[in-house]
Amino acid sequence: MSDSEFKLPNAPIVEAVLDIGCDMPPAFDLTALEGPSRDLFLDRYPKLRTQFIQETKIETQPDAKPQMSVRRGIQALHFLHADEKQLVQVRAQGFSFNRLAPYTSLDDYLPEIERTWHLFVGLASPAQIRLVQLRYINRILLPTVAGLVQLDDYLKIGPRLPDEEKLTLVGFLNQQALAEADTGNQANIVLTAQPEESDRLPIILDIRVVSAGTAEPADWPWILAKIRSLRALKNRIFRSTLTERCVNLFQ
Numbered sequence: 012m013s014d015s016e017f018k019l020p021n022a023p024i025v026e027a028v029l030d031i032g033c034d035m036p037p038a039f040d041l042t043a044l045e046g047p048s049r050d051l052f053l054d055r056y057p058k059l060r061t062q063f064i065q066e067t068k069i070e071t072q073p074d075a076k077p078q079m080s081v082r083r084g085i086q087a088l089h090f091l092h093a094d095e096k097q098l099v100q101v102r103a104q105g106f107s108f109n110r111l112a113p114y115t116s117l118d119d120y121l122p123e124i125e126r127t128w129h130l131f132v133g134l135a136s137p138a139q140i141r142l143v144q145l146r147y148i149n150r151i152l153l154p155t156v157a158g159l160v161q162l163d164d165y166l167k168i169g170p171r172l173p174d175e176e177k178l179t180l181v182g183f184l185n186q187q188a189l190a191e192a193d194t195g196n197q198a199n200i201v202l203t204a205q206p207e208e209s210d211r212l213p214i215i216l217d218i219r220v221v222s223a224g225t226a227e228p229a230d231w232p233w234i235l236a237k238i239r240s241l242r243a244l245k246n247r248i249f250r251s252t253l254t255e256r257c258v259n260l261f262q
Contacts, residue, residue, distance in 0.1 A: 140226045200216070
C-alpha cells in the first residue's frame with residue numbers, strides 16, 4: 012500500500028487540521044465579516060465561537076512615564092457542527108478545516124473542504140495563497156504490564172535512557188524538524204507520553220507537515236495537489252515512527 016493510500020480501520024487520530032494560509036487584502040476586516048460568515052456557514056455549522064486576540068503595547072520615552080495601550084480584536088470565527096466534531100475557521104490569516112474523532116479518511120472530507128474553501132474565497136477575497144499545512148494529532152494507547160511497557164516494541168524512534176539499569180523512564184518529550192528533499196515540504200514531529208490510564212500508556216504523536224508556495228485562491232487543483240503531497244509525507248512519517256506491532260493495534 013502506498014503512503015497516499017494508507018488507511019487504518021481504527022486510526023488513533025483525535026484531531027486533523029487543514030490550514031490554508033493566505034495574504035489578505037489591505038483593508039481586510041474580520042469583524043465586518045462576522046454577519047456574512049453566519050449566512051454562509053450556519054446552515055451546516057450552526058454553532059459559532061469567536062476567538063479573540065489581545066495585544067498590549069508599552070511605549071517608553073526618556074524622562075516620561077511608560078505609556079501602555081491595549082488592542083483587542085477577532086482572531087478567528089469558528090463554525091461548528093451541532094455535535095462539535097467538525098468545524099470551519101475563518102481566520103485573520105486564512106482558512107482552516109478541523110475534524111475531530113471519529114475520523115475516517117481525508118478523502119471523505121475533501122468535497123466539504125473544497126466547498127467551504129470556495130465559500131471562504133468568495134467571502135474574504137484573499138489576495139493569494141502562501142502555504143498549505145496538515146496537522147494530525149494521534150493518541151496511541153500502549154498496553155502495560157504492572158505499569159511498565161517496552162517502548163521499543165511499539166516505537167522506532169523515541170527516548171533512550173543513559174543508564175537502563177539504575178534509571179526508570181517516567182516521561183518524555185521528543186521533537187524533530189524535518190525537510191523532504193524531493194518536494195521541499197517540511198515536517199515537525201512531537202512524541203510525548205501522558206499519565207497511565209487503566210493499564211494503558213497514552214502516547215501523543217503530533218505530526219505537522221507544511222508546504223510553502225504561492226498560488227491563486229481559485230486554483231483548487233493546485234491546493235489539492237499540495238494536500239495529497241503532504242498527506243503522503245504524513246503517512247510515511249507515521250509508518251516510519253511506529254513498529255508493525257504498534258500499527259496492528261489499529262486494525
